[in-house]
Amino acid sequence: MIWTFIMFFSLELDRSNISQANADNFLNDLHLTTNDFNLGNILFRLSFLCAELPSQLVSKRVGPDVWIPCQMILWSIVSLSQFWLNGKGSFLACRCLLGFLQGGFIPDVVLYLSYFYTKNELPIRLAFFWVSNYTSDMVSAFVATGILSLRGVHGEAGWRYLFLIEGGITLLVGLLSFIMMPPGPTQTKAWFRPKGWFTEREEIIMVNRVLRDDPSKSDMHNREGLNVKMIWEALKDWRLWPLYALGLTHMVPVIPPQTYLTLSLRNLGFTTTQTSLLSIPSLFMGMSLLLVMAFVSEIINSRIAATLVLQFWALPLLIALFTFNQTTSQWAYFAVVSLIAGYPYVHPIQVAWASRNSYSVRTRTISASVYNMFVQAANIIAANIYRADDKPLYKRGNKDLIAICCMNISLYIGTYFFYRTLNARREKIWTSMSSKEQQEYLETTADDGNKRLDFRFAY
Template identity: 50%
Template sequence: MSLVIARSRIIKNDPSEESSTLKTSDIEKKAVISVTQSPVQVGADDTAVDSNRRSWFRRSKACDPNAIATQPSVYDDPELAEEYRPRPDWEGIHRFDPAARWTWAEENKIVKKLDTRIIVWACVMITALELDRSNIQQANADNFLTDLHLNRDDYNLGNTLYRLCYLLSEIPTQIICKKIGADRWLPIQMISWSIVAVCQFWLTNRESFLICRALIGIMSGGFTPAIILYLSYFYKHHELSIRLGYWYAASSLADILAGFLAFGILHLGGRAGQAGWRWLFLIEGLITLTLGFLSFILLPPSPTQTAHWARGKQGWFTVKEETILVNRIIREDPSKGSMHNRQPLTAKLLWMSFKDYDLWPLYIIGVMFLTPWTTVSQYFTLQMKDFGFSTFNTILLAIPYNVLNIVTRILITYAGEMFGSLAWMGVLAQIWCLPLIIYMNAVDLSQTNKWIVWTVLTLFQGFPNTHALQAGWVSRNSNSVRTRAIAAAMYNMAVQLSAIIASNIYQNGDAPRYVIGNRVLLGIVSANIVLYLATKGYYMLRNHQRDRKWNAMTEDQRVDYIATTQDEGNQRMDFRFAH
């Protein structure tokens, strides 16, 4: 991604002036400002304008921890700084200081503190969501459908209702989130869906099952984009991609935890005359309800608003640390100062975000890329039961593919940053699935050794999921808080639409081999490979078009454009799309 930034060129009249330990005042006095177009090479944990400072996987020498970490930005140019100044009511404005300088040692220390305070709890929160929305799969292993007199088409309908309600609530909940703040809305969501999850203990028939699935969808809709927006307040773009990789991996870790919990809880079957799956819904719902209440006191609104009776009266950070947190974020992306964290989205802003056609290729990918995986995932426990595995063996056999999924998900997220290619990682993930889905079409699994079937399905389920990379991709290509908030919701809506499609590919009449369903999945995997390549080509074309216009302008015209343009977000001529 290329950005037009104000470069500071140090005049080297004296050799002593070349030291990386120059004082702030020295840098400012000897800076000659020019506007240039330069490719910004990025790593997972830095905006590596300085090629000497790169992440471990970019195969470079270790940097000097005492070197200046402050990256060049528009704020180094007095003529441009005022144009990009954050709004006066932005939550970090009192720590905004274009002259601030800090070292890599200081920045890395703060990022580690963010990881332990913010990311760890964010992973706990996604674990709570995954427990309550996916424990129905463990319930299936305990004759859940039989006890409620449901068939597999009813199960499909329940999953469809859940996803549809989740999808429809994405935008409304995102509006509420921006109005009252993610730090307040996320705990409210957790408590709401947990209450419904607990109520599943008293399910009696098809109607109560469908109502609860719909309510959980409504209450949890918008949770993922709200988390992504919240994390963007604390992290740079490329830090966010890696953290999202771990965050999404936590959902697979939750499935592993759910397997062990289910193995124990389902043994309660018969206590008080209740089936094991009822105890499963009750106990896991109470666990997530407790986590929801804890989230109220553990989530700060922003890096400069961490002071709280439960987090410490002085907050988590010193004044210097808050200054570093605010300025490292705003220097990388000035658009983050365009809205404060309690500012509502208007109908006009929503419409502007919706009609941003440059993000639609990513939404289309969101509809398509997970469909094959979701289809097989929802039926994994049912298929294991079909092939003769016992209830408790079925629960345990789901654990290996979740472990594999965690490993491959994190590896492909790092690979995307290491090789600087997002679209190619998506192609690679689909190529992983291709031979396995071909095998599922060519062989009659109902006549195959059950351990071979388990191996094939486990490898398929363990594919390198690019969800984290693509969520970061959407955030990166939004280039404004307004667009980022809605784009994250729209991308997640696309993913939920994918799940709705996936919930209706395997049909009761097609069991147990699912001949028609597997043919559909093969077609989708093949189409996905073409879709990723087409998306990469589209963004390369858009960047080339902007390069031609930008390079035809004089330097004075570029400065004037930056100062006077009405273009916003990714429509700015000085913005380049990541691909």
């Protein structure tokens, strides 16, 4: 768990350092417009999306313990190569390559963690996994304050050193990951770790507790690939479609203000150092709310209640942002945008929710990728909402965000009744059967995964 935290920390260093680069006249140095910046984000997310499923297939075949370090080494080389960016073409090419090489990392790690933890333990672990995201952004803001001050050293811009240094850090973590990632809980021994991490008794306990919690994990081992039929069966599972729909829309209302935070602060007249440091409060707030909502979702045992909070958080703030004009205080703007950017990050809860409602390892492997593909598609949508002809206040864009936020509230309510109805229908059929009929069904049914009559969907 600790090492997955470090790996995700490294991913976020390379994924979000472009935001810190914007504080150092990155766009002006490369003669790029904000529309070019949007296009780069779109291509990054599109490439990220396209890599999700192929990466999961490779990961299932060779094992995440081999494939994840390979991914990290490849994308870190591209990341540090951004030191030599020279214009729009190289910028867009690097965004495409980074997106494609980073695309499968998150679902690969989610699959990897599911080997070690039960379905009730996974949401909290994923919450801590995503805490590394915020930790990385906060550390990056402090580090960037120092690195960006190197502007002028050897005649180079500070953002070039930012890409070079942080890409080098990720390369080192990628190399160490070959050593730090065991294939599974019973395979921790290696030539450099002859005793492994666990005793034989501990391994038996770990495997038994995971299999008792989720017997479907016995169906596949960690080097077994997926065939076309398995993929098709998982994709046509309509019971997961509402979660995919939520993945497509739930974060759209908060992404544009968050993405444009550093650019907006520079436009308001803040210096490079001030801009880097002023991005930290929203990160700390988002990290805190992420952990709070992860615990709340388990305490109240309601995914809908925990994830719907994001929409009610964003809606009044977006309305306030829409009312701002040219005379609004820069500190009022900073406060509202920081609150939006510090939103309760419910994505880990929804990842675990999709994993839990998939039930079997086969469908979970695909559903994690498909869900993340919809999330990346959401980023593509969000990247097109703030346009150059709408700046600096982005009135049209903010109006669109308010409308999407209202739509999301309706989607969550619909998802609640969807899963509640499915469970009620199954419960009615199940309770109408005698104990003998129930036992016979369990022993002879061809239904698997979430199709089983004794399975209940989380909501």
